[in-house]
């Protein structure tokens with residue numbers, strides 16, 4: 221893989237500004253694949269997607285096509301979706317069940333669910349050849365490492381490096397908060413997702429997730445329209461409108477309030493944002509759910525779980541998770557100017573159905589490609605990438621509150637919710653990884 225000659229990270233990233241080529245340059249993008257996506261832990265999928273032996277889902281690590289598959293013994297493997305004979309891609313569908321083996325559609329080689337060869341047509345032809353010393357004889361190539369946390373599976377193409385839990389550090393709260401909110405302590409994925417190809421660099425998406433300044437500007441029209449309807453409904457019925465209206469009207473939150481929310485920059489580029497929406501109204505659905513939680517966990521532990529106030533966790537470089545609303549978006553870079561996002565949501569096992577409907581409402585109203593919220597974000601991403609591809613200015617500014625956010629043991633907290641600390645934190649990890657090797 222070609223690398224830019226004499227890669228000098230210090231010429232591109234300073235503590236408070238970043239050169240625009242980090243978003244637009246294909247050589248830098250190729251280095252990102254090798255140094256970031258092939259070195260860290262990348263999200264593959266959730267165990268509930270592959271419950272039976274032979275169940276598989278496709279997922280990418282960088283541009284590498286991988287399969288997450290449940291083996292005959294129940295163990296989960298991550299394999300390249302590539303036939304080791306002549307390179308044919310093995311599975312064509314995003315998800316499915318391959319039966320007891322994978323079979324290549326070209327010459328019919330078959331593989332066990334752990335990737336090892338099961339059978340080769342005309343195998344005698346390999347006698348007295350060097351085939352059995354060749355890598356093809358080992359079968360489908362596995363990812364170097366596979367691990368999961370609470371059912372969320374990750375893989376790494378690097379044999380060396382921190383284990384998954386060490387890598388996640390405090391970002392594991394994304395999965396703890398989501399799973400703990402289930403009375404049974406587990407979540408289950410809702411099959412299939414929305415997939416969007418964004419015409420912009422992958423980092424623009426991640427930077428937007430904890431950009432607390434943009435909602436009251438970008439989403440102002442959506443927020444005000446929803447707030448108006450909310451008020452009319454309340455005037456007519458005398459009751460609080462369903463929570464789904466609040467998901468949109470919350471975009472009217474003024475900057476003075478955003479300033480008060482805390483963001484945290486964790487080691488390895490992970491970031492989190494404190495919750496800004498109330499998710500515990502006193503409506504019958506919420507009260508019923510909270511009662512079920514108390515039954516399962518006891519009053520004290522249930523209260524502890526329900527009091528966690530976390531809106532968003534970024535698991536760098538591949539995930540944006542909103543645990544309290546059971547949302548997860550996976551980021552799959554395609555090129556410097558193209559990014560695939562997969563938008564998933566989950567069901568809390570053991571929770572009453574209306575709580576699932578709440579997650580579904582948020583999924584449709586805020587995160588889906590057709591919502592007014594996401595459409596405005598996508599338009600910004602595209603315009604941002606277009607602007608960064610011009611000759612107007614060399615640097616992107618991340619100066620807001622630079623040098624002011626308190627830091628302890630590598631974890632930064634924001635001095636104000638509007639600080640651009642999360643972006644600077646991601647670039648800290650980016651610079652470290654890109655400079656290595």
Ligand code: FES
Pocket residue numbers: 303304305306307308324325326327328329
């Ligand atoms: S390429 Fe797969 S069997 Fe030949």
Ligand SMILES: [Fe+2]
Pocket residue numbers: 428434435438439593597
């Ligand atoms: Fe947004």
